[in-house]
Amino acid sequence: MLHEHFLFELGTEELPPTSLKNLAEALLQNVCTLLSKHHLHFEEQAARWFATPRRLAILIPDLAKEQPDRQECVDGPPLKACWAADGSPTAALLGFARKQGVNIDQLQKGTDRIQLTRSIAGQPTRILLPALLEQALADLPIAKRMRWGSRRDEFVRPVHSVSMLHGSELIEGELFGIPSQRTVFGHRFMATGPWTLTHASDYQNTLRSAHVIADFSERRNLIIKQVRDLEAQHQAQAIMPDALLDEVTALVEWPVALTGSFDASFLSVPQEALISTMQGNQKYFPLTDSQGNLLPHFIFISNIKSPEPEWIIAGNERVVRPRLSDAAFFYTQDCRKTLEQHHVANAQVIFQAQLGTVADKADRVRRLAVLIAKQIGADQVRAERAGTLCKADLATLMVQEFPELQGIMGRRYAQVQNEDLEVAEALWEQYLPRFAGDQLPKTVTGQILALAEKLDTLCGIFGVGLIPTGSADPFALRRASLGVLRILMGMSTTLSLDDLINQALQGFQVALDSDTQTRLIEFFVARYRAHYEEQGIAAETLQAVIACEHLLPRPVDRRVQALHKFLQNPALAHLAAADRRVRRLLEGHQHEASEKIDQNLFETDAEHRLYQRIMDLKPQLSSLVAEENYLQALERLADLRAEVDTFFEQVMVLVDHSDLRNNRLGLLKNLHDLLSSVADLSLLGR
Numbered sequence: 052m053l054h055e056h057f058l059f060e061l062g063t064e065e066l067p068p069t070s071l072k073n074l075a076e077a078l079l080q081n082v083c084t085l086l087s088k089h090h091l092h093f094e095e096q097a098a099r100w101f102a103t104p105r106r107l108a109i110l111i112p113d114l115a116k117e118q119p120d121r122q123e124c125v126d127g128p129p130l131k132a133c134w135a136a137d138g139s140p141t142a143a144l145l146g147f148a149r150k151q152g153v154n155i156d157q158l159q160k161g162t163d164r165i166q167l168t169r170s171i172a173g174q175p176t177r178i179l180l181p182a183l184l185e186q187a188l189a190d191l192p193i194a195k196r197m198r199w200g201s202r203r204d205e206f207v208r209p210v211h212s213v214s215m216l217h218g219s220e221l222i223e224g225e226l227f228g229i230p231s232q233r234t235v236f237g238h239r240f241m242a243t244g245p246w247t248l249t250h251a252s253d254y255q256n257t258l259r260s261a262h263v264i265a266d267f268s269e270r271r272n273l274i275i276k277q278v279r280d281l282e283a284q285h286q287a288q289a290i291m292p293d294a295l296l297d298e299v300t301a302l303v304e305w306p307v308a309l310t311g312s313f314d315a316s317f318l319s320v321p322q323e324a325l326i327s328t329m330q331g332n333q334k335y336f337p338l339t340d341s342q343g344n345l346l347p348h349f350i351f352i353s354n355i356k357s358p359e360p361e362w363i364i365a366g367n368e369r370v371v372r373p374r375l376s377d378a379a380f381f382y383t384q385d386c387r388k389t390l391e392q393h394h395v396a397n398a399q400v401i402f403q404a405q406l407g408t409v410a411d412k413a414d415r416v417r418r419l420a421v422l423i424a425k426q427i428g429a430d431q432v433r434a435e436r437a438g439t440l441c442k443a444d445l446a447t448l449m450v451q452e453f454p455e456l457q458g459i460m461g462r463r464y465a466q467v468q469n470e471d472l473e474v475a476e477a478l479w480e481q482y483l484p485r486f487a488g489d490q491l492p493k494t495v496t497g498q499i500l501a502l503a504e505k506l507d508t509l510c511g512i513f514g515v516g517l518i519p520t521g522s523a524d525p526f527a528l529r530r531a532s533l534g535v536l537r538i539l540m541g542m543s544t545t546l547s548l549d550d551l552i553n554q555a556l557q558g559f560q561v562a563l564d565s566d567t568q569t570r571l572i573e574f575f576v577a578r579y580r581a582h583y584e585e586q587g588i589a590a591e592t593l594q595a596v597i598a599c600e601h602l603l604p605r606p607v608d609r610r611v612q613a614l615h616k617f618l619q620n621p622a623l624a625h626l627a628a629a630d631r632r633v634r635r636l637l638e639g640h641q642h643e644a645s646e647k648i649d650q651n652l653f654e655t656d657a658e659h660r661l662y663q664r665i666m667d668l669k670p671q672l673s674s675l676v677a678e679e680n681y682l683q684a685l686e687r688l689a690d691l692r693a694e695v696d697t698f699f700e701q702v703m704v705l706v707d708h709s710d711l712r713n714n715r716l717g718l719l720k721n722l723h724d725l726l727s728s729v730a731d732l733s734l735l736g737r
Contacts, residue, residue: 058109061226091176118176122170125169127147217251239304270303278308320382333371391443407561438500473495478500481501481504498542535548553568594734609679626688671687672725
């Protein structure tokens with residue numbers, strides 16, 4: 052056969068579960084890219100990856116047995132540089148021929164360069180594969196590689212076996228000093244092996260016989276099904292976030308779902324803490340009732356099918372008990388102090404070396420929150436109290452043990468000490484949104500505190516020069532800036548981003564870079580662009596709005612959404628063309644345009660009609676823009692088309708008579724102001 056399935060498996064020590072899926076996907080991508088680069092045909096759409104805790108594998112269907120013969124054309128120096136005036140070859144031509152290992156008479160003249168066309172015989176795939184796979188493995192995104200034994204090879208974990216089969220043929224070669232074999236290893240406890248593969252396509256079935264489900268998605272779906280069955284038995288719902296489900300899938304080769312229990316007395320501890328310890332430390336799926344209240348049960352995934360599962364259940368119940376006891380102890384100890392007393396410890400914790408302590412940050416956030424509350428007419432007392440307590444829970448034992456509970460425990464402890472309910476909620480809402488598409492703060496105080504907290508971080512970190520570069524963003528500034536924009540877009544009051552940044556900068560007692568505000572505005576514009584690109588809105592739509600709007604997020608968003616809808620209106624192209632023409636005529640003549648239009652200077656009906664339409668539309672557009680009804684404003688502008696077209700057909704603007712010229716320029720200035728009511732339409736459809 053000219054094509055056969057190709058299997059590659061790397062057997063290893065237990066791989067890191069949080070990166071297993073990414074490693075397998077990257078391996079398949081790397082191999083497919085290299086196969087294509089080496090002109091080896093295969094069915095790319097059907098190529099698959101496999102991953103378990105102890106193996107990475109790929110299956111490439113219908114991989115060609117050898118490369119096709121091909122012609123390769125190599126460009127040399129330009130023709131004019133190849134021969135001297137007397138017709139003798141130049142040093143450039145001789146050097147190219149020597150480098151390619153051919154005589155000058157073997158070269159050909161191309162369109163503008165000398166060329167060499169050579170035939171290259173295809174090599175057998177079995178010869179190419181070992182080096183190709185070595186390259187694919189070297190290019191994997193591994194954060195930290197390790198060595199083992201006496202060799203200098205490096206990989207994410209020690210490698211124990213290598214299998215490379217092309218159909219039924221064993222591909223000879225070695226990786227990490229280990230020769231390729233037909234054998235693979237099964238489940239560590241239930242069917243170790245080795246197990247022999249006769250053909251690459253036997254891989255999944257052979258491993259299934261050895262109690263290994265190699266397909267990651269199949270294991271994941273099996274876990275979901277088993278969990279759903281146990282949910283039905285207990286009339287409960289499992290808390291099963293995707294990230295935890297993927298991690299659990301990466302920890303097992305033969306998943307068996309079981310249910311364990313814990314002492315109901317632990318339910319007096321905030322359920323967020325119990326859930327966090329069960330998920331984070333034990334990789335369990337906690338169970339809740341129909342109201343979302345935690346039950347004293349959990350589901351865990353065993354990696355072995357035991358004839359006596361009660362022993363496995365008992366072992367897990369025994370292991371989780373100290374974890375829950377720790378959570379109960381932390382909670383009891385934390386409740387002995389008020390949040391204000393906890394906050395005292397933040398004076399000893401550095402937020403950032405140049406920006407002071409966490410207590411300093413909280414004080415800046417408190418001050419900024421009060422200013423924002425004053426601007427929007429909100430409760431300043433609540434804003435100040437929320438700012439005072441905003442970082443207090445960071446000093447609690449619970450949050451120090453479970454950092455992911457920041458804000459959550461702040462809200463809980465505030466409720467325990469009878470703080471205002473909106474203040475308590477704000478202590479959690481300050482961290483919203485946490486990711487793309489996450490919920491926004493619902494309370495006014497929460498919105499204020501979230502803005503103040505994020506703006507303080509952005510201004511401070513930018514101010515000391517730690518601007519995100521590439522993918523590095525240790526302070527999550529991109530997320531914070533997008534959060535600021537989303538909150539401001541959703542608020543009932545319009546706030547200026549410029550003013551907020553300026554107010555936040557004034558709260559710092561240390562010298563910050565003088566161009567911090569400018570850089571931050573540029574950063575926010577980039578976040579605007581990313582935000583709208585995710586919604587399928589073109590960058591030029593945003594640019595057209597920003598050109599006329601001074602970064603007021605609420606109006607910007609409403610203008611962008613309206614303009615995006617208006618793009619489907621056929622009148623847009625005519626409006627954009629008219630706006631460009633108006634701008635060109637006004638360019639260099641703005642100072643000549645009359646402030647007051649004199650109708651007595653009109654010489655044509657076209658001037659009268661355009662003037663009248665502008666005067667009629669002005670109050671209407673002004674009202675629509677004030678109401679943020681931007682789509683209707685654009686639709687009204689479309690009504691100008693006939694008068695504008697007639698004007699440009701019949702009227703010469705830049706005439707020699709200065710009074711006529713200035714009057715017509717003034718008319719166009721009024722038209723330009725109308726066309727720019729929502730966005731700079733001249734930037735569209737160019």
